[in-house]
Amino acid sequence: MDTYTQTQVFFFISSVGFVVLWIFIAVFLYYLIRATNTLSRILEKAEKDINDIGETTKEIIDEMRDNKIFNFLFGKKRRSRKN
Numbered sequence: 001m002d003t004y005t006q007t008q009v010f011f012f013i014s015s016v017g018f019v020v021l022w023i024f025i026a027v028f029l030y031y032l033i034r035a036t037n038t039l040s041r042i043l044e045k046a047e048k049d050i051n052d053i054g055e056t057t058k059e060i061i062d063e064m065r066d067n068k069i070f071n072f073l074f075g076k077k078r079r080s081r082k083n
Helices: 003-066 068-074
Strands: none
């Protein structure tokens, strides 16, 4: 094989290799973006649920503090005065 033919074969193989490489990268990025979007939706739902649980917990604590038995056992907290 002469030098010219070798360079033609090299550039053809490298061109095909780069096209295949970019196809793999494009597919990987597509799945990465989909996974990121899915994870984002899951985190938004979890954050919403955590906020709801936080509000529910505050309501339960307020109801417990108003309970007579709780007040009898633990007493009411006295607020200290700061001078």
